[in-house]
Amino acid sequence: MSGLIKQMVNGKPYYYVIETKRVNGQPRVVSKKYLGKLDDIVRKVTEPPQPSSVKSREFGLTAALLTIADKLGFVRLVDDVVVKRNQGATVGQYMLIAACNRCSAPTSKSKIGEWYQWTILPRILMIDCKYLTSQRFWDNMDLITPGEVMELQVALAKKVVELYQVDLRVLLYDATNFFTYIDTNNTCTLPQRGHNKQKRNDLRQIGLALMVSREGGIPLFFDAYQGNESDPVEFDRFIRELIKRFNDIFATCDDLTIVCDKGNNSKKNLAMVDKSPFHFVASLAPSHLKKVLDVPMEQYQDCQNDRLRGEKYYITKDIVFGTERTVVSVYNPSLLEGQLQGIYSNLAKTQKVLSLLQEKLxxxxxxxxxxxxxxxxxxxxxxxxxLIRQHMKTLIRYTVQDVDNKWVDLQYSVDEQAFDELKNTYLGKTILFTDRHDWQAEEIILTYRDQYKIEQSFRQMKDPSWVSWDPLLHWTDQKIRVHAFYCFTALLMSALLRKELQNRKISMPLSRAFEKLSKIQEVTIEYPTPKRTQEPVRVVMLTEMDREQKELFEALGLEQYCV
Structure with a gap:
């Protein structure tokens, strides 16, 4: 039986809740809890409690990434390959933390501990943020050899193909580069100066080759290579390594096609692909088959597929790099329009510069x-x-002559006949070629057009907000390769997250999904207790979610990571 009693202490009333029970037939007080003075009791009843602290941690995006990592068994997969004595966090845990950081808030290793403590990862992984120093990360990165990076790729690719039933019949290949601020005097060999796609030719750069599945754009293989290496050389090494390392993965699929762009073409590479289990679809520089460009538009056929509405094609067979291939010339009015805009703009700029030169003369x-x-x-x-701009040497005719050894006369004009010929033959057209002689023209075109999926992956890795390659603050080849591995892992987890959402009929750009998920916070509210010896009362809850956030939360099953 419970009751409220008043007890006088030094002439002041204090109130207690007591519980009585009969012990050996006699009533006895078995529990007594202090409530305080009457004013304290009234305040507690009529006023909301005041928390002593409120802490907010990022929940949604981290939990979503953990669902993918747990499904892949990523931590164990890494720990099975990389040997480390049983001391502190495992290498797999460090790689998971690095990959999650790349996805949500890319930062340096010196700041990753600060980011980590404001996520739910400390509660899930049970690793104190004081251990996530730069030195600890470097020590664990040092344990991963280049051979183990390749071994991890193989194990990860097998797991992804098995779990997600990835269609390997068409694989998309491309390469890009990332500039660095690594000093010229540094002895590492991967960063080299070369033609940089972000126009930073003054800096050393690192090349990254990537292969993704056509279905879902899921990254499967990568290679970090020297920044001054040509595309055909890297393509040759990449395909040879692919056949050597991943042959058992491809054994389940007897119809494999690699899609690549014209920068990887060479007679040697195509001969190597012909001897491999792969077929190919690639684009071709117009200079290789000018006669195909001269075919009149009357011989072109209309495309029937909705994705190719308004386009035309001409299909034939011809000798390319010494072997007969199926060749498709594609006419795209939208491409023509864009090319003409660029040419008119270049013509205006070029004529302006020539006019200024003429005035000076x-x-x-x-x-x-x-x-x-x-x-x-x-x-x-x-x-x-x-006249260095594209097509200007073809379109602008000029004469230069000395006049009486006193001044130079410059005359120039636009060659309208050459412009018409350019529009009738070259502009608006793309040449594709393949060894898939059994494929229809539109199937070849659509397969090549899906190259945009790998281009999206590269754009994503160059976005500083989500799934970013930068910042890269490592100065040795070994650490750069490990950096490439966890950046690749971040890209893979984001692609699999997109696939999970698509499987649940949620159509949302990945960047918006990341933004929505990152705003789902876990809030811990702590209330004081009357006695210091008692544990404070903690209430853990999630912030209010909008419709899209609720949809993502339920679809990905994030409740499993709630307290």
Whole structure:
């Protein structure tokens, strides 16, 4: 039986809740809890309790990534390959933390501990953030050899293909590069100067080759290579390594096609692919088959597929790099329109520069200027530099001549006949070729057009917000390869997360899904207790979710990571 009693202490009333029971037939107090003074009791009843602290941690995106990592068994997969004595966090846990960080808030290793403590990872992994220092990360990265990076790729690819039933019949290949701030005097070999796709030719860069599935754009294989290596050389090594390492994965599929762009073409590479289990679909530089471009539009056929509405094609067979291939020339009005916009813009810029040069030359005719007089040869060299933009050498005709050894006369004009010929033959057309002689033209075109999926992956890795390659703050080849591995893992987890959402009929851009998930926070509210010896009362709850967040939360089963 419970009751409320008043007890006087030094003439002041204090209240207690007691519970009585009969012990040996006599009533006895078996429990007594202090409530405080009357004013305290009234305040507790009538006023909401005041928390002593409120902590918010990122829940949604981290939990979503953990669902993918747990499904793959990522931590154990890494720990089975990389040997480490039983001390502290495992290498697999460090790689998981690095991959999650790349997905949600890419940062340096010196700041990753700070990011980590504001997520639910400490509660899930039970690793104190004080152990996530730069040195600890470097020590664990040092344990992964280049051979083990390849072994991890194989194990991860097998797991992904098995769990998600990835269709391997068509694989998309491409390569990109990432500039770095690694010093020129640094002895590592991967960063080299070369043609940088982000226009930073002044910096050392690292190449990254990637292969993804056509279905779902799921990354399966990667290779980090020297920044000054040509595309055909890397393609040759990549395919040879693919056959050597992943042959048992491909054994289940007897119809494999690799899609690549024209930058990887060479006679040697195509001969190697012909001897491999792969077929190929690739684009071709127009200079290789100019006669196909000369085919009149009357011989082109209309595309019937909705994705190719308004386009035309011409299909034939011809000798490419010494072997007969199926060749498809595709005419795309949208491509023509874009190319013409670029040409008109370049023409305007080029004519403006030529006009300024012409005015400077006329000054030598009308005034007695001091200094070295321009010559026809020097002006001709200037003009060649001005006409460096695409098609300008074809479209602009010019004459340069010395007049009485006093001044140089420059005359230029747009060659309208050459412009018409360019529009009728070259512009708006793409040439594709393949050894899939059994495929229809539109199937070849659609397969090649799916290259956009791998281009999306590269754009994603260059986005500083989500799934980013940068920042790269490592200075040795071994650590750069490990960095490439957990960046690849981050890209893979994001692609599998997108696939999970598609399987549940949720159509949402990945960036929006990431943004929505990252705003689902786990809040811990802590209330004080009357006695210091008692544990504070904690209430853990999630922030209020909108319709899209609830849909994502339920579809991905994130309740399993709630307290």
């Amino acid at each position: 006329i000054v030598w005719k009308t005034t007695n200027r001091k200094g070295k007089r321009p010559t026809a040869d020097s002006v001709d060299k200037q003009i060649k530099r001005i």
